[in-house]
Structures are given as C-alpha cells and as structure tokens.
Amino acid sequence: MIIKGGIVYDPTNGIFGEEMDIFLDGGKVVEEAKGEEIDAQGLLVMPGGVDAHTHIAGTKVNTGRIMRPEDARSGLEPKTKILRPCTGYTVPNCYAIGYRYARMGYTTVFEAATPILEARHTHEELEEIPIVDKGALTLFGSNWEVLECVRDGDLDKLAAYVAWGLRASRGYGVKVVNPGGGEAWGFGGNVKGLDDPVPNFDTTPREIIRGLVKANEMLNLPHSVHLHTNNLGKPGNYTTALETLDIVKDIAPTRDRQVLHVTHMQFSSYGGTGWRDFKSEAPQIAEYFNRNDHVTMDMGQLIFGNATTMTADAPLEYSNARLLHAKWSNHDIELEESSGVVPLVYGRKMPINAIQWAIGLELALLTESPWKTLLTTDHPNGGPFVNYPEVITLLMSGAKREEEMATLHELVAKRTVLPTIEREMDWGDIAVMTRAAPAKVLGLAEKGHLGVGADADVTVYDLRPEKIDPARDHKRVKEALGRVKYTIKGGEVVVRDGEIVAVPRGRTYWVDASVPEKDAERVQADLVDKFDKYYSIQKSNYMVQDAYVTNPVVVKAGVI
Amino acid sequence: MREIAIVPLQEFEVPLEAENIRPDLFATLSLEEIRDLEVWEGNRKRVLSDLFSVADDDGTGECLIRLDGDFSRVKRIGEGMREGKILVRGNVGMRAGSGMHGGSMQIEGDAGDWLGREMRGGSINVKGNAGNYVGSRYWGERCGMRGGEIKIEGSAGAYLGDHICGGRIVVKGDAGDFPGASNRGGAITIGGDAHLPGAEMVSGAIVVKGRARVLPSYGFQETAEIEGKLLWKFVGDLVEKGKGELYVALVEDDGQLDK
Numbered sequence: 118m119i120i121k122g123g124i125v126y127d128p129t130n131g132i133f134g135e136e137m138d139i140f141l142d143g144g145k146v147v148e149e150a151k152g153e154e155i156d157a158q159g160l161l162v163m164p165g166g167v168d169a170h171t172h173i174a175g176t177k178v179n180t181g182r183i184m185r186p187e188d189a190r191s192g193l194e195p196k197t198k199i200l201r202p203c204t205g206y207t208v209p210n211c212y213a214i215g216y217r218y219a220r221m222g223y224t225t226v227f228e229a230a231t232p233i234l235e236a237r238h239t240h241e242e243l244e245e246i247p248i249v250d251k252g253a254l255t256l257f258g259s260n261w262e263v264l265e266c267v268r269d270g271d272l273d274k275l276a277a278y279v280a281w282g283l284r285a286s287r288g289y290g291v292k293v294v295n296p297g298g299g300e301a302w303g304f305g306g307n308v309k310g311l312d313d314p315v316p317n318f319d320t321t322p323r324e325i326i327r328g329l330v331k332a333n334e335m336l337n338l339p340h341s342v343h344l345h346t347n348n349l350g351k352p353g354n355y356t357t358a359l360e361t362l363d364i365v366k367d368i369a370p371t372r373d374r375q376v377l378h379v380t381h382m383q384f385s386s387y388g389g390t391g392w393r394d395f396k397s398e399a400p401q402i403a404e405y406f407n408r409n410d411h412v413t414m415d416m417g418q419l420i421f422g423n424a425t426t427m428t429a430d431a432p433l434e435y436s437n438a439r440l441l442h443a444k445w446s447n448h449d450i451e452l453e454e455s456s457g458v459v460p461l462v463y464g465r466k467m468p469i470n471a472i473q474w475a476i477g478l479e480l481a482l483l484t485e486s487p488w489k490t491l492l493t494t495d496h497p498n499g500g501p502f503v504n505y506p507e508v509i510t511l512l513m514s515g516a517k518r519e520e521e522m523a524t525l526h527e528l529v530a531k532r533t534v535l536p537t538i539e540r541e542m543d544w545g546d547i548a549v550m551t552r553a554a555p556a557k558v559l560g561l562a563e564k565g566h567l568g569v570g571a572d573a574d575v576t577v578y579d580l581r582p583e584k585i586d587p588a589r590d591h592k593r594v595k596e597a598l599g600r601v602k603y604t605i606k607g608g609e610v611v612v613r614d615g616e617i618v619a620v621p622r623g624r625t626y627w628v629d630a631s632v633p634e635k636d637a638e639r640v641q642a643d644l645v646d647k648f649d650k651y652y653s654i655q656k657s658n659y660m661v662q663d664a665y666v667t668n669p670v671v672v673k674a675g676v677i
Numbered sequence: 678m679r680e681i682a683i684v685p686l687q688e689f690e691v692p693l694e695a696e697n698i699r700p701d702l703f704a705t706l707s708l709e710e711i712r713d714l715e716v717w718e719g720n721r722k723r724v725l726s727d728l729f730s731v732a733d734d735d736g737t738g739e740c741l742i743r744l745d746g747d748f749s750r751v752k753r754i755g756e757g758m759r760e761g762k763i764l765v766r767g768n769v770g771m772r773a774g775s776g777m778h779g780g781s782m783q784i785e786g787d788a789g790d791w792l793g794r795e796m797r798g799g800s801i802n803v804k805g806n807a808g809n810y811v812g813s814r815y816w817g818e819r820c821g822m823r824g825g826e827i828k829i830e831g832s833a834g835a836y837l838g839d840h841i842c843g844g845r846i847v848v849k850g851d852a853g854d855f856p857g858a859s860n861r862g863g864a865i866t867i868g869g870d871a872h873l874p875g876a877e878m879v880s881g882a883i884v885v886k887g888r889a890r891v892l893p894s895y896g897f898q899e900t901a902e903i904e905g906k907l908l909w910k911f912v913g914d915l916v917e918k919g920k921g922e923l924y925v926a927l928v929e930d931d932g933q934l935d936k
C-alpha cells in the first residue's frame with residue numbers, strides 16, 4: 118500500500134509537515150511498496166494514535182457499567198453487516214471502545230490499572246475490543262508481597278515478584294496507585310503523605326515508590342513505573358506531587374525514557390487548604406517539568422458533563438461519594454488493592470470543576486516540551502476518550518479557550534492563569550502528545566512513528582494543514598479529528614470517511630521479564646504461604662492462561 | 678379536532694415498539710405518512726398500516742388519537758408527547774406516556790409497567806390498574822417523574838413513583854411494595870394500602886389512606902387531618918436525613934416504631 122502525497126507529521130523521525138509518500142507492506146512501514154494507493158494529497162497524515170492511559174477493560178469498568186445502566190442510554194449504534202451494536206458514553210461496551218478509538222485515528226490503547234487477581238477479566242474484555250492493539254498495566258502499589266520486600270529492603274526479591282506479577286497478569290508495566298493507601302483503606306484509613314507509615318507493614322509510600330522504580334529499572338522494563346500520586350484529588354496536593362517527582366531523581370533509567378510517569382497530573386496539581394480556596398498550582402508543576410527531564414506526565418483533562426470515576430484509590434472514591442452524595446462502589450482486592458467507582462457530572466458553573474478543567478490545559482500549555490505531557494482525559498475519570506478532539510482544539514486555539522471560558526464559573530479567571538496563556542499548539546505538538554510521546558513513554562519502539570520498521574498504523578485526517586488555521590477554524594478541525602478520512606491498522610484500511618470498513622483483531626502486549634532462579638524461588642516460597650493463608654483462590658488458578666490472550670505480543674525483558 | 682382512529686388488525690404475539698404513536702407527531706403528518714410510520718414487531722421493522730387500520734376524520738386543530746382494541750403488547754404509546762390527546766379503549770403496554778411533556782392520555786383499561794416513566798408534564802388517567810414503576814425513573818437515573826399528573830382509578834404495582842422528583846400521582850386503590858422510594862419532591866396519594874412507603878425519601882409527601890407498614894427509619898411527629906381523615910404523620914427517611922412527609926391511616930406496627 119502507498120499513502121500518496123500526505124502532509125506528514127512524524128516527530129520521532131524529525132518530520133514536521135513534509136509532503137511525502139508512505140509505503141506499507143506486511144503490516145510494517147517499508148522503503149518501497151506496491152499495491153493499493155491511498156490518495157492523501159495535501160491531507161494531514163500522522164502515525165496511528167497511541168493512548169497510554171485509559172480505563173477500558175476489567176472489573177472496575179464492568180462495575181461502572183453495572184452501576185450505570187443509564188449510561189447505556191446514550192451512544193446507541195445499531196449493528197451493521199460488520200459492526201456489533203454499541204452502547205454507552207462514559208462506560209461504553211467493548212465493541213464501541215474499539216470502533217470509537219479507530220474512528221479518531223487511534224490504533225493502540227493501554228488499560229491503566231489491573232489487579233493481578235482480576236487480570237483474567239481484563240483480558241476477557243481486551244479480547245473483545247476490536248481493531249486496536251492493547252496492553253494492560255498491573256497494579257503493585259499496595260500489594261503485600263511488594264510491601265514486605267520494600268520493608269525488608271530486598272530489591273532482588275521485589276524485582277522477581279514484579280516479573281512474576283506481570284507474567285501472572287499478562288501485564289505490560291508497573292502501575293502504582295496511591296501507594297500504601299489501598300492497604301490502609303482495608304482498615305478505613307489512608308496514607309496522607311510520602312512518609313506516612315502503611316499500617317502493619319512498617320514501610321511508607323516513599324519507600325514503595327523508590328523500591329518499585331528501582332525494581333522496574335533492574336528488570337529493564339520497556340515502560341517506567343506509572344504512578345497515581347498520594348493525596349490525589351485533594352486541595353493542596355501539588356506539594357505531594359512535587360516531592361514525589363523529586364524522590365526518584367537520583368535513580369537512573371536503564372532505557373532511553375523517563376524513570377517515572379506520573380499520570381493524570383491534573384488531579385495532582387491543586388493548591389489551597391480546602392475546597393473554598395481551591396486553586397490551580399499547575400504553573401509550579403509545569404515549571405518542575407521544564408527544569409527536569411527524568412519524569413513525564415499525562416494531562417487527565419477534565420471534560421464537562423458525565424464522567425465515571427474508577428480507581429484503585431478507594432479512599433478517594435469514598436470521599437467523592439460522600440462529597441457529591443453519588444452512587445458508590447467499593448471493592449476489596451484481597452492482598453493487592455482496594456478500589457472504587459463513583460459516577461459524577463462535571464459542571465461548567467461549578468467553581469471546582471471549572472478550575473480543574475483549566476488545570477489540565479495549563480499543564481499542557483505551560484510545559485514547554487510536548488514530549489513530557491501526553492494527551493489523556495484519564496477516560497472515563499476526567500471524561501470519555503471520545504472528547505480527545507475537543508482537547509486537541511483547546512490546545513490549538515486560544516479563541517476556542519476564550520469561548521469556553523466565557524461559559525464557565527468566573528473563578529476560573531482568578532484561580533488559574535489560563536486566561537493569560539497565549540500558546541497555541543501546532544500539528545507537530547499534537548502529533549507528539551498523541552503519538553510519538555505516548556509510544557516513547559510506554560517503550561513501544563514500533564508504535565507512534567512512521568520510520569521503516571514501524572507498525573503500519575497510520576491516520577489520514579480530512580484536513581489540509583497548509584490551508585486550514587486550527588486557531589480560527591477549530592470547529593471544522595474538531596469535526597475532522599473525530600471522523601478521520603482513513604485509519605490504517607497493521608496495513609489494512611479500517612476506517613474510510615469516518616466509517617469502519619474492516620474489523621481486524623488487535624494484539625495484546627505483555628512483558629515477560631526473566632529473573633535469577635534463586636530470587637524466583639524465594640518469591641514462590643512466599644506465595645505458597647500467602648495463598649495458603651490468605652487468598653480466596655488457589656495459586657494454581659491465579660495466573661492468566663494463554664487462552665485468555667490469544668493474539669499476544671510478548672516483550673522480553675529482565676535481569677538475565 | 679382531528680381524530681385518528683387506530684385498530685389492531687390482529688392479536689400481537691410479540692411486543693411492538695410503537696413510540697411513533699403520538700399526537701404531536703401525527704398532527705404534522707398526512708394520513709399516508711402516518712400509515713408509513715415505523716413500528717418494530719419484535720426484531721422486524723414494519724409500518725403502522727401493516728399492523729393496524731388507521732383512519733382520519735380529516736378534522737382540523739388539536740390531534741386526538743383513538744386506540745380501539747387490545748394494545749397490551751404495544752409499547753411506548755405517547756412516549757415523549759408534548760401536546761394533543763390519546764384515548765385508549767382497551768389496555769396499553771409498557772412505557773405508555775413515558776417522558777411525556779404535555780397533552781393528555783386517557784386509558785379505559787389497564788396500563789402496563791413503566792407508565793409515565795420520567796414524565797415531565799401533561800396528564801395520564803387510567804380507569805383500570807397500572808403495573809410496576811408508574812412515574813418512576815429509568816434504571817440508574819437520579820430522577821423519575823418531575824411534573825404532570827398520573828391518576829389511577831384501580832391499583833398500582835410495586836415501586837410506584839420510584840425516584841419521583843416532582844409532579845403528582847394519585848392511586849385510588851392499593852400500591853405494591855416501596856411506593857415513593859427515593860422521593861425528592863413528588864406528591865403521591867394512595868387510597869388503599871401500601872408496603873414500606875418512602876424508603877430513602879428526601880423531600881415531598883406520601884399519603885396512604887389505608888394500611889401501611891412504616892420503615893423504622895421514620896420518626897413519628899403528630900396526627901394530622903387530611904381530607905377529613907385522621908392520619909399519623911411521620912418524617913424521613915432519616916437514613917437520608919430526609920424531610921419527606923409520610924401520612925398513614927393505619928400503621929402496621931411490629932413494635933419497632935417509636936411512636
């Protein structure tokens with residue numbers, strides 16, 4: 118296949134708006150190829166989109182669906198000859214997830230939080246999400262074996278357990294949510310800062326984060342530790358975020374990437390002493406990122422309207438539910454985590470929500486390098502992923518931001534600096550934030566770019582970058598971003614003129630990391646004991662079998 | 678007045694989805710266009726004239742739809758209607774008048790479940806009985822009925838006015854389990870008996886003129902006279918720090934109530 122004459126943005130390879138042909142063959146980008154020609158003359162062409170943080174599969178997503186039958190009243194699309202029926206907005210069904218990402222030109226999406234104990238469910242759903250390639254990050258932040266290894270300072274055993282946990286969950290990377298807090302919540306408590314002890318384990322969030330980051334690097338994992346900070350969602354939490362960023366500064370990554378990815382930073386950039394004097398501290402966070410290169414973040418942009426919050430930060434969900442008098446689901450995941458789900462509505466005239474909305478944009482616009490700030494809404498916590506076109510146009514158009522701000526609570530002008538920001542991003546910045554950077558952050562060498570050897574995942578937008586001014590014509594741009602001209606996945610046209618035309622099965626990435634035998638044995642001895650005494654299931658039934666990951670890409674890593 | 682008369686051509690074996698039977702829609706259409714309106718019979722797409730005879734008296738002005746026969750398997754009649762009238766000489770199926778904003782519906786037989794679900798305005802009168810979830814919410818939503826009035830001459834099933842946020846429901850006969858659950862501002866009057874009214878009620882009022890068992894999370898306040906009848910007045914549901922008013926003529930007491 119040849120994609121002819123597009124205006125190509127491929128930041129990884131230093132290409133920013135050059136007219137060129139792209140050749141695809143055997144599912145890869147190649148030097149030369151023959152076959153079908155896609156006429157992209159003058160159209161915007163980018164690598165397929167990569168979402169490094171979204172919640173699309175697993176027990177908490179399904180809990181959201183069960184709690185929110187009303188969500189399934191929207192987003193209804195009947196079945197067609199090739200499509201299954203779709204439902205839902207914040208918690209769409211599996212098919213809708215695949216189709217909607219593909220229609221926006223996304224071809225790779227990563228589920229951001231899976232407990233090992235419930236990973237089988239995650240994979241059952243990932244298997245049903247069509248078209249896109251997928252992966253799941255595994256939760257380790259309140260896991261008893263992790264807490265014990267950290268307490269004992271046994272990094273070799275910790276690394277061996279992480280390797281085993283990834284294999285058991287068929288997971289791709291290490292996710293840490295409110296480290297220690299999930300365990301404390303088992304006793305109705307929480308951890309309130311980096312040095313607040315975790316009950317019964319004689320360790321602290323600081324030690325958990327540092328231990329897991331070191332283990333992650335010992336294992337040479339493709340992705341860094343992926344962290345949801347302590348105190349997330351609370352006024353004044355930006356100090357916790359800054360402190361957290363700093364405590365891993367001395368640890369060297371073993372790969373050419375960040376040593377820590379802090380996710381949905383919007384929820385961790387809050388000032389004030391309470392909700393009354395709640396304000397943005399995004400400028401302080403952005404300044405830290407401008408001065409330091411060891412960390413990355415994603416936005417966690419808020420979208421007005423319906424959202425369903427779902428997180429392994431169970432105490433946070435308890436406070437959400439109490440504050441908003443909303444539906445609440447609470448879940449205890451045995452030795453590993455606790456979690457919660459709370460539906461809510463973000464209102465334009467609600468001062469807190471308006472400020473949160475501004476914070477996400479401030480983070481992206483004030484951080485100079487787009488390589489450090491991935492575009493996400495923490496779907497569906499900040500809002501559903503189908504709103505990425507809205508977020509992109511907000512970043513590209515000051516006029517659009519002004520129009521939006523005019524509809525918000527007036528505190529947005531007093532408690533944030535967004536009205537003073539003039540920066541308007543260009544297509545190069547957007548290609549970085551939605552393709553090149555998420556692939557680099559995840560350590561996916563064949564994704565997010567169009568160099569020879571890359572996966573043949575390409576987006577062609579019905580936009581002429583040389584003719585359209587996104588700052589002015591943001592309505593037209595938003596429309597085109599939501600309904601791409603072509604999405605090509607693995608060398609096959611899957612979307613044409615905004616309609617799905619083929620539904621191939623995507624692949625699932627997971628990491629198989631090797632560790633020294635003696636460490637693996639020590640972990641197994643611990644686990645036999647834990648399964649005997651505490652788990653509700655047998656160890657032999659714990660590990661996700663290959664039958665649940667039928668189209669895998671196994672990435673090798675490890676100590677040896 | 679323009680009167681459109683609709684009569685089933687057959688007995689329906691599978692339920693019909695007939696949300697196009699609404700007077701404000703008919704008012705904008707010719708008879709031919711009305712006959713061509715879409716109806717789903719199970720999973721098959723039909724038009725109205727495949728299943729019903731449709732006659733037009735060619736009158737002018739407000740539209741009245743007269744439904745003659747058994748419509749108990751015809752769902753969603755008058756859904757979302759904003760004006761006009763529906764007169765049913767028979768029974769209607771599920772979701773009649775759901776999401777109704779205005780106009781009126783007179784049902785001479787029985788109504789199915791979900792009558793007037795999420796109703797916003799207008800009126801519904803039922804001569805016979807109604808099923809479960811009259812004036813209720815859709816699953817998961819915060820609010821059911823917000824406005825308008827539903828009157829039922831017979832009895833109603835369970836979850837009458839579930840999550841009602843406004844408007845008024847009057848049932849002359851009995852109501853089933855949990856009438857007025859999560860009431861947030863609606864008014865419900867039950868002429869006969871009810872079981873455990875007002876669970877999680879926050880505001881609004883429920884009157885039970887017959888016998889009812891009252892939840893232990895209600896506090897007794899005083900006796901009150903309503904329409905010449907002396908009733909016990911309770912306030913609750915205290916589980917929700919509610920200030921809803923519950924009036925009951927005969928309290929089924931299992932000794933737990935502090936009154």
Ligand SMILES: [Zn+2]
Nearest residue numbers: 229381495498
């Ligand atoms: Zn998340």
